[in-house]
Amino acid sequence: MVDLKVDIGGLELKNPVTTASGTFGFGEEFTDFVDLGLLGGIFVKGLTLKHREGNHYPRMAETASGMLNAVGLQNKGIDYFIDTIYPRIKTFDTEIFPNINGSVVEDYIKVAEKVNDIDGINALELNISCPNVKEGGMAFGVSCPSAVAVTEAVRNVFDGLLIVKLSPNVTDITEIAKGVEGAGADAVSLVNTFLGMAVDAQSRKPVLSTITGGLSGPAIKPIALRMVWQVYNAVKIPVLGIGGIMNATDAIEFMLAGSTAIQIGTANFIDPQVSMKVIDGIEDYCHENNISAIGDLVGAMEV
Amino acid sequence: MVDLKVDIGGLELKNPVTTASGTFGFGEEFTDFVDLGLLGGIFVKGLTLKHREGNHYPRMAETASGMLNAVGLQNKGIDYFIDTIYPRIKTFDTEIFPNINGSVVEDYIKVAEKVNDIDGINALELNISCPNVKEGGMAFGVSCPSAVAVTEAVRNVFDGLLIVKLSPNVTDITEIAKGVEGAGADAVSLVNTFLGMAVDAQSRKPVLSTITGGLSGPAIKPIALRMVWQVYNAVKIPVLGIGGIMNATDAIEFMLAGSTAIQIGTANFIDPQVSMKVIDGIEDYCHENNISAIGDLVGAMEV
Amino acid sequence: MKKVQDFKVLGYRRLNKDNYILTLIGEEDIPRIWPGNFAEIKVPDSPDVFLRRPISVLDADYEKKTISFYIKAVGKGTLKLGRLSVGQKVNIVYPLGNHFVVGQQQKVLIVGGGSGIAPFISLGRELKSRNIDTTFLIGARTKEDVFLTGEFARYGRVELTTEDGSMGEKGLVTDHKVFSGTFDFDKVYTCGPDPMMKAVAKIAGAKGVDCEASLENMMACGIGACLCCVSPTKEGNKLVCAEGPVFNTKDLLW
């Protein structure tokens, strides 16, 4: 028997496999495909204080081994989540992580306060790295002082596990990671999407309504892996690795580079059952390699 | 007849299609495949003051729609280039662009001085973005003051066209672009490779001897396109677009986003004849779209 | 119940250079598919096609465990789907989306153009089984682009328009005589290019007739998870894959 349990800053997950915000809806969309109770956790779609319509069509472009999205945090607002969605999904036997967003620090605080009051929510992911909104979003995550400020503000009102989601669109991600660690983050998750663009050579226009969008998928995996390894070596809090994970081997690479847990994003679109396959694959790998506790893999890359 | 000629800061190229440094050797390696006289130009393999052995094996890892390299500027030094290689390649009927590198500003100055004295060389590419050397390299390109300092230093000793090659591993590439523009750059080329990593899940070791390496290929195209467009809108000097260009459509996308000329890198490994196909494809596109002068495409993306 | 399933290529029926019907055969039971449902097909062996492609289900045979798609090759993915070998594995996620609603109608008009005709074989069969009088109005560019009329004829009257007049009436579908004179349909279903559907919806609206349209959209997941597909509606942005692809045109901002 392999012990797949992992501990993120005191919160225990069944296993290191979770699904990334914005790529797994609220979990409900996958009940036909996945036994949600098997997952380590679900990071739900990004939430904001108020209802948001998101960006105009087109919001998506396919790229080489990846995609650009410009959804722009379409959601019905935190109250709708609390009143209508959460009561439905809280029965899933897995950890539910709200992913919170804001245009100004005040918004983040208000959403975090509301999340703090939800019974059964143990953790939240503070998204300071959304590249698809005009105000706030990534702007917080690419400057150390503002990343620190929003982390501190949320820390003050949120008692549970605070995971800060970092933007890869920076010169030195370790600087931001150390900043948010100092500001009270219990864990960091990385990476969010890379700011990218697609152009239609025929129409001579940008493909996305917002011109730029966020790049995800296996294309970004090598950069994400590098950042996870850098951050793992820079901070003491746990790291959740994200970026182009398509299978168990990818997940293990992220763990070896320093991820305590991993998030699967875009791969859910290619294979809605991928999360379960990754869990099985990690277990097989552990068996084959005589690893009794999955935690032994974390940061175990020999350099 | 389509006029494919482009002007980069006063230097006229036959067409916008050039080959990227480190991916086309010194041109000679491709004489069996490409009529070099058809190319807009050749950016030769990175040169340093002294002979360099480069990094240890393994230096390469395949990734999704891309590759990591950690060559580390293996070359026989600028004097060998001047005495032995250049005399052989100067007969090619195309523009030869030396790509120069250094660990300290002094080295850059010395190499640039030597390049300045080469008869027939009209331009050089100042590489401040190599991620694969312990000292110097990318370190210059990720900080605005140091990028400015090295650009100014080289500007002082080099009379020809000065193209500064930017690193994409930064929070705000427009800041660096504006900095080097102010410091006397005649053009900027972007992007160099993204710092990435590959891990071997079986051996639990990094794949590359240097742990991290530079990511290139179609995987990075969306990010490179975005940066080209940002820089095009931020500076007045011409932009040379680089990053995952595999075919004429990609090249046109880069031109629409603001590239006066483009460089083809990794694609040369997949199809050694790709550069000629891109030239033909651009010409066909212009015919089909009634474009008589290729310059009309530059920055023509309608936003 | 949606599922992910491996099928194998059973064969092709080539309609013309760019249009074909791809039939797949599987081993598992096929869940109930409604007219308008679609599948997300993983294009096999295609380095430059990363995401699945949404394609309406043309027809399914629950006994033989076959499912077929009518596909027009317009790009990388649809070209490759037309060149698979018999027996090759194809993975699909299906059935997805909502579907055309068949209610207490007496006489319906179905207007299809281009690859938008795909949902209408199964819809026609459904209508016929309920004894609803059905007229199919199919628009195409030339007679070379007119397909499946034999199939449609089994379930109702077939009217045609071609832009060059090489078959049926000359012009666009909206120029067709069904729209002039008495318009005694009590429901319109449409699928095809956006401008066509908008024009049809406008006429239906003007006549006070209920109209449903199946929208196209760029999709990543097809199951309502990514929020990449979107259509503005009177109630705000809706997901085409999960809240559509079929919308009542009175809810759209057309």
Add this chain to the structure above:
Amino acid sequence: MKKVQDFKVLGYRRLNKDNYILTLIGEEDIPRIWPGNFAEIKVPDSPDVFLRRPISVLDADYEKKTISFYIKAVGKGTLKLGRLSVGQKVNIVYPLGNHFVVGQQQKVLIVGGGSGIAPFISLGRELKSRNIDTTFLIGARTKEDVFLTGEFARYGRVELTTEDGSMGEKGLVTDHKVFSGTFDFDKVYTCGPDPMMKAVAKIAGAKGVDCEASLENMMACGIGACLCCVSPTKEGNKLVCAEGPVFNTKDLLW
């Protein structure tokens, strides 16, 4: 003269579960290929194989315009190359690299292991045509992994070792009796796993016999342009694809 050329799959000869000979047929003239030259093969229809794969040329027929490769499936690319359909297009860049040097020898020993036996059919033929006495010493794990001995026998004596003793002498190639007793070879050629080649080179060195080895390496371009492939030598780092793959072992830091 190197070239990029489209070939078509003519067929396979399956040697065992993982090993096969792939033969391609083209329409253009095949340039002169020397023993030890390799090709960079573009693996078709493989989303997860981005770069070409270097594979030694096993043999070529200049008349019939065919070229063949002996391939051991070890990963994504070599697995896929073993599953193409007859007639499928395969693009290769060839002939690449330097080659084994055949000089004024009298008696040569060829030591091959694993997929390293590929260059030795054409080398054996060349040696035979020059009347040079040739011994092939082939090492394998078990008798299931011993291939092409019939072909080698046409050009010289064939000696075998298997690790489990199921064929030939039991042990590694370096345990074989050719290395004990009188060693009257005046040249050794070797290709196979690094440890094997190193051991062979050491013995040859000790006996004062010239030895050439063909090295493997991760390659991106195969034509000396990317500097990704590298082997340390007494004269510094050399490119395996362009300055090799064949090196005189006295120049290596073994």
